[in-house]
Amino acid sequence: MMLKYFSYSVVVVWLLMACAGFFIGDHANNVVLSQFLAPPSTQTFLSSQALGADELGRPVLERLILGAQTSLFVAIGVVFFSAIIGTTIGIYSGYMGGLTDKVITKIIDVFLAFPGLLLAIALAAILGPGIENVVFALVVVGWVGYARLARAQTLSLRHREHILAARSLGVSTPLMLYRHVLPLILAPLGVEATFGIAGAVISEAGLSFLGLGVQPPDASWGSMIKEGTRYLLMAPHLVLAPGIALMLVVLAVNLIGDQWRDYLDVKSRSSNTRK
Amino acid sequence: MISYFFRLLGSVIFISWVVGTLVFFLIHLVPGDPVAVMLGDWASPADETALREQLGLHLPITTQYWHYISGIFQLDLGQSLFFHQPVSELIAERFPMTLQLALMALIIATLISFPLGLWAALRAGKWPDHLSMTISLIGVSIPNFWLGPMLILFFSLGLAWLPVSGAEQPFSWVLPAVTLGTALAAILARMLRASLLEVLHEDYIRTAQAKGLPSRLVYGKHALLNALLPVVTILGLQLGTLLGGAVITEVVFDWPGLGQLLVESIQRRDYPVVQGCILVISVAYITINALTELAYGWLDPRIRVAK
Numbered sequence: 001m002m003l004k005y006f007s008y009s010v011v012v013v014w015l016l017m018a019c020a021g022f023f024i025g026d027h028a029n030n031v032v033l034s035q036f037l038a039p040p041s042t043q044t045f046l047s048s049q050a051l052g053a054d055e056l057g058r059p060v061l062e063r064l065i066l067g068a069q070t071s072l073f074v075a076i077g078v079v080f081f082s083a084i085i086g087t088t089i090g091i092y093s094g095y096m097g098g099l100t101d102k103v104i105t106k107i108i109d110v111f112l113a114f115p116g117l118l119l120a121i122a123l124a125a126i127l128g129p130g131i132e133n134v135v136f137a138l139v140v141v142g143w144v145g146y147a148r149l150a151r152a153q154t155l156s157l158r159h160r161e162h163i164l165a166a167r168s169l170g171v172s173t174p175l176m177l178y179r180h181v182l183p184l185i186l187a188p189l190g191v192e193a194t195f196g197i198a199g200a201v202i203s204e205a206g207l208s209f210l211g212l213g214v215q216p217p218d219a220s221w222g223s224m225i226k227e228g229t230r231y232l233l234m235a236p237h238l239v240l241a242p243g244i245a246l247m248l249v250v251l252a253v254n255l256i257g258d259q260w261r262d263y264l265d266v267k268s269r270s271s272n273t274r275k
Numbered sequence: 276m277i278s279y280f281f282r283l284l285g286s287v288i289f290i291s292w293v294v295g296t297l298v299f300f301l302i303h304l305v306p307g308d309p310v311a312v313m314l315g316d317w318a319s320p321a322d323e324t325a326l327r328e329q330l331g332l333h334l335p336i337t338t339q340y341w342h343y344i345s346g347i348f349q350l351d352l353g354q355s356l357f358f359h360q361p362v363s364e365l366i367a368e369r370f371p372m373t374l375q376l377a378l379m380a381l382i383i384a385t386l387i388s389f390p391l392g393l394w395a396a397l398r399a400g401k402w403p404d405h406l407s408m409t410i411s412l413i414g415v416s417i418p419n420f421w422l423g424p425m426l427i428l429f430f431s432l433g434l435a436w437l438p439v440s441g442a443e444q445p446f447s448w449v450l451p452a453v454t455l456g457t458a459l460a461a462i463l464a465r466m467l468r469a470s471l472l473e474v475l476h477e478d479y480i481r482t483a484q485a486k487g488l489p490s491r492l493v494y495g496k497h498a499l500l501n502a503l504l505p506v507v508t509i510l511g512l513q514l515g516t517l518l519g520g521a522v523i524t525e526v527v528f529d530w531p532g533l534g535q536l537l538v539e540s541i542q543r544r545d546y547p548v549v550q551g552c553i554l555v556i557s558v559a560y561i562t563i564n565a566l567t568e569l570a571y572g573w574l575d576p577r578i579r580v581a582k
Binding site: 211 | 290294295297301302348410413415416417418420421423425427428432472515516518520521523526527537538541542549553556557560561564
């Protein structure tokens with residue numbers, strides 16, 4: 001129960017931080033060299049310097065907030081587009097069957113046979129850095145999971161009686177998929193999307209860490225960690241702050257995904273080995 | 276068994292070809308001229324023409340594709356623009372380092388996850404279970420590019436037990452391998468727990484207990500061996516993922532492997548090397564997955580007979 005409150009409150013804080021980002025704007029990029037690597041201190045507890053300053057004297061707290069905005073933007077973009085594209089392809093493939101299904105399954109297999117992070121790195125490297133390219137690269141990697149899941153779920157629904165009834169009434173394929181198949185497979189897709197958010201947040205930070213994501217002066221938790229590692233001994237707060245933020249968000253989202261999955265999985269709910 | 280092996284080999288070659296083609300067209304069909312990107316804004320047209328000819332980019336795209344694909348099968352991946360050395364030589368130098376790192380990470384992950392998963396499954400629903408599953412959830416959620424610097428801060432800078440980076444000193448591999456292996460250890464522990472819990476409810480376990488076998492044999496022989504099957508599959512799939520994850524870990528620890536070469540070559544816009552690294556890592560990944568499938572058949576006689 002505690003975990004539940006913990007995970008939802010972390011996500012709420014994350015959302016609030018991303019909203020607060022709009023009020024900070026360019027102030028977070030102001031270089032104040034007198035504040036060079038200033039450590040967090042209790043005197044600055046309620047100011048923008050609460051978490052200290054980085055190697056250009058920029059307030060870490062404000063950059064953390066802008067980083068939250070970046071990660072949320074990427075997470076929403078990636079999950080939205082990959083879920084829509086993947087689900088559409090998966091449902092269509094599973095429902096049509098035959099040659100269409102065979103070809104699409106082969107394509108899915110090829111994508112699955114390719115290490116995802118590497119493909120994203122390759123794409124980001126070729127397209128050049130930038131937040132839109134990060135989203136694009138992660139969507140190219142991410143749609144496969146939704147497609148595979150949607151296909152498998154649709155296959156199990158294909159011969160249900162309400163589908164046969166709708167088909168015999170002459171319902172068109174798009175309407176059939178949208179009205180009669182999609183609602184029944186939304187729950188597992190939602191769980192997949194939750195884990196997808198955690199994955200997108202980590203991947204964005206990873207790409208930015210490698211210098212392939214968000215470019216300076218824009219802030220990302222990944223690039224903050226990258227820049228901070230150079231001052232690890234003098235100013236560990238530069239790495240600690242974005243790292244803890246990143247870990248808490250990913251942990252919280254994974255926990256929520258776990259909870260939803262357990263809730264939907266009637267089999268494990270009835271057995272008392274899992275809570 | 277032999278026909279099964281050849282079918283796997285065929286699919287490895289097929290997917291490698293697809294990956295090669297994909298990488299080729301990614302680099303050639305993406306908007307923007309690679310030569311202009313490589314040389315920057317101030318290059319003279321003569322330099323651009325020279326580089327284009329050196330790379331063979333003046334040829335028609337079908338000819339380029341043919342050269343590239345036939346090159347791959349002769350292990351010729353082109354010339355590095357930065358090192359002026361064949362790409363295959365560079366990769367041959369670096370690949371063993373990446374493989375070593377991945378294997379060490381795999382061993383560490385196995386050593387951590389087995390006790391953790393077993394402990395959780397045998398005390399399911401009690402505090403050891405909750406504790407080890409919380410540890411593993413944290414393990415899954417820690418990004419390796421943050422865990423790495425934290426381990427450096429604690430063990431290298433703080434306690435001065437282990438070297439900060441590089442691969443020259445005898446224990447240089449420890450921190451990179453732990454960093455890379457942590458997420459895998461967490462996933463394996465959860466898999467093993469779930470898989471053991473399922474097996475422990477089987478009738479043959481009850482039979483084994485009823486005929487008075489010591490619990491060491493019941494758990495060690497009957498339960499663990501059967502629970503291992505799904506874990507082995509994950510292990511194989513994850514070894515491939517380790518090769519991908521090694522890219523970031525190698526950058527964190529300045530480990531002279533393939534991943535570091537890839538990232539540096541991206542920054543230097545050394546596209547032949549980028550192409551080569553991606554191809555080699557992908558083919559390694561695909562091959563490992565195929566080998567896992569073979570191992571699966573070897574572990575489970577039911578699958579072997581069915582094939």
